Structures are given as structure tokens and as C-alpha cells.
């Protein structure tokens with residue numbers, strides 16, 4: 001998802017007997033669905049895991065603006081351009097809500113940015129794929145934001161108050177993103193044969209990476225049990241992925257385009273779609289930095305940060321000057 | 330890194346005459362920028378008609394450790410709630 005394979009730093013989930021009194025009280029609060037707030041006592045591993053998860057989520061929102069920004073100047077109409085800009089501006093907002101939530105855990109904004117730029121912190125694998133045609137903007141809104149909603153709605157109930165509250169705001173805005181994407185796909189699929197082919201091509205390229213967004217299969221997810229016990233992960237990777245496939249296939253049917261998966265079929269007994277094997281070696285390569293756009297994305301972020309340094313410094317110098325004048329007056 | 334913009338807490342009053350409500354925080358170099366950023370980050374969909382921005386370092390907060398001392402005394406004072414007093418059913422407008 002926007003936070004994939006978050007390391008909890010924990011080998012196994014502690015049983016009641018192994019916990020300290022504080023840890024037991026903490027777990028009891030979580031089990032009773034009482035939110036943990038920044039100043040409450042929390043295990044160090046919980047704090048560190050949340051910093052990793054929330055900052056990774058924030059970085060994904062911020063880096064996620066880049067593939068879409070690629071099309072702002074080439075949107076097919078002024079209306080589409082205005083909508084795309086509003087969508088991208090929302091993503092900046094999502095990043096900011098989440099950075100603020102992470103800051104309540106005792107990490108500074110600048111440290112998070114430094115960790116992203118040094119490669120220590122990650123962002124979602126999905127944003128390392130290129131946006132080659134306008135149809136990709138449709139596919140991203142429909143599939144990538146659609147997958148994000150799947151993951152983010154349960155997180156509105158997560159155990160850490162600031163993260164849960166940020167999720168509530170974000171979820172309110174996401175459905176605009178998904179609909180504007182589907183609306184682009186609708187227009188293309190109702191258009192000329194060439195436009196319909198664009199929509200199909202975008203689906204072909206974005207479908208598998210979208211399924212990978214949910215992270216590795218549950219059997220291989222080492223850290224899920226602890227994250228589930230802490231209620232910072234509510235549904236498992238496979239559960240979310242299945243829900244996403246089930247909701248999305250009929251939407252593609254309506255568009256008259258097909259998933260690039262010959263094994264995809266409805267299973268009436270399970271009441272779910274069966275889908276083909278995911279190429280996890282591709283996912284691992286993208287995480288390692290070898291996706292089509294990894295270097296480009298990070299270089300763009302670093303350049304923006306470095307180029308903006310003098311503006312940030314000047315704003316602080318100006319504020320300091322004005323404050324000192326006020327003191328004199 | 331030493332020069333990070335300070336953190337501000339943002340409060341928004343919605344149209345419906347309710348009090349300002351905390352909505353989140355942001356970084357800004359000075360008060361004007363705090364208001365401008367708050368407008369962009371927290372009111373993109375008509376969420377409000379008024380913004381307060383307060384430097385986070387100026388907020389005074391109770392500590393979680395004082396929770397019992399501060400709030401528990403109210404638990405036993407149930408007579409502060411109108412439901413404490415049973416009223417005869419025949420008596421109206423009370």
C-alpha cells in the first residue's frame with residue numbers, strides 16, 4: 001500500500017506473560033479500542049514503527065504528485081487541467097496532514113525529508129512507474145486512488161489518534177480522486193477506437209502494479225502480526241487485494257476493457273474473483289530502487305528541496321528581522 | 330535543518346456558527362504565512378470562514394499523568410447532571 005512492508009523491529013508478538021506492566025496496560029487500551037495519543041506512554045517499537053509507516057505514507061502522497069504533474073501542461077482541456085491540479089493539490093495536503101501526524105511522535109519534518117532523500121525511508125512502489133499517456137491519469141485515479149481508499153478506510157479506525165484523524169480527512173477527499181479517474185476512463189472508452197485503445201493500454205500497464213501496492217502475500221508478511229496486534233494495520237494484504245479485485249473487475253467490464261490477466265475468473269463458490277500469479281520479483285526490484293522511474297522521482301524531489309533552500313532560509317530571516325523590529329518598537 | 334520553520338496549530342470555524350475547532354498543524358515562517366498555508370491546506374472545500382493559527386510552542390497542555398487528578402473528581406458528582414433528579418411524570422416542562 002502507501003506504506004508497504006513496514007518493519008516493526010519485532011521478531012514475534014509478545015504474549016501477556018512477557019509484557020511489562022506498562023506494555024500490558026498499553027495493549028489493553030488498544031484491545032478496548034481506546035486511541036493512543038502522542039503524549040501517552042507507548043512502547044518504543046510502536047513509536048518507531050508508526051514513524052516509519054506514517055512517514056512512508058506521507059512520502060507516497062508527495063512523490064505521488066510527480067507522475068500526475070507530468071500531465072498538467074498537457075491535459076486535453078482546461079476543465080481536465082483544473083481538475084487534475086485540484087487533485088494534485090489534495091495529494092500535497094495529504095502529505096502534509098500525515099507529516100504532521102508523524103511529527104507528534106517526536107521526529108522533525110526536516111528529518112523525514114532527509115530520510116526520504118537518503119533512501120532510508122521508502123515510498124510506495126506504484127509511483128516508480130511512468131505516466132506515458134493521458135489515459136494513465138485516468139488509470140491512476142481509478143486504480144491507484146481506488147486501491148488507496150481500500151487501505152485507508154480501515155485505517156480511520158487505527159489505534160494512533162493523529163494518524164486515524166488524518167485518515168478521516170484524507171478519505172473524504174479520495175473519492176473525488178477515484179471518480180475523476182474513472183470519468184477520464186469513461187470518456188476514453190466511449191471515444192474513438194484509438195482512445196479506447198489508450199484506455200486499454202493504460203489498464204494493461206497499471207493493473208499488476210496496482211495489485212502489488214497491497215504488499216506481499218500474507219504468508220510472507222513478517223511484520224503483519226505485530227502491526228495487527230497494535231491495530232495500525234487493520235486488514236491483511238491479501239484481504240485488501242481481494243476486495244480491490246472484486247470491486248474493480250465489474251468497473252472494467254462497464255468500460256468495455258479487460259484486465260491483462262488470462263487467469264482472472266469469477267468463482268461462484270468463493271464468491272470472489274480468482275486472479276493470476278503476481279510477479280513478486282518485479283515488486284522486489286522496484287523496492288530495491290530498480291523500477292522504471294525510481295532514480296528520476298528521487299532526483300526530482302531532492303532538486304526541488306535544494307532549489308527551495310534559499311526561499312526557506314530567506315523566509316526565516318525575514319520573520320526574525322520583523323520580530324526584532326517589533327521588540328524595539 | 331537548524332532552520333526549520335516553526336510549527337503552528339490551526340483552528341477553523343465552520344459556517345454554522347460553531348466554535349473554532351482544531352484541524353491540524355503546519356509549518357510556516359511567520360503569522361501571515363501560517364494563515365495563508367492554513368487556507369491552502371485546511372479549507373480547500375469550504376470548510377470554514379475563519380482561521381486561527383497558534384504557534385505550537387505557545388500551547389499549554391495538561392499532561393496525561395494528571396488525567397486522574399484533573400478529571401476523576403467530576404465522576405462522583407453525578408448531581409451535576411439533570412438526569413440525577415427523578416421528576417414525577419405528571420409534572421411538565423422540567
Ligand SMILES: [Fe+2]
Nearest residue numbers: 061090091094
Ligand atoms: Fe492521497
Ligand SMILES: [Fe+2]
Nearest residue numbers: 091145174177
Ligand atoms: Fe488521492
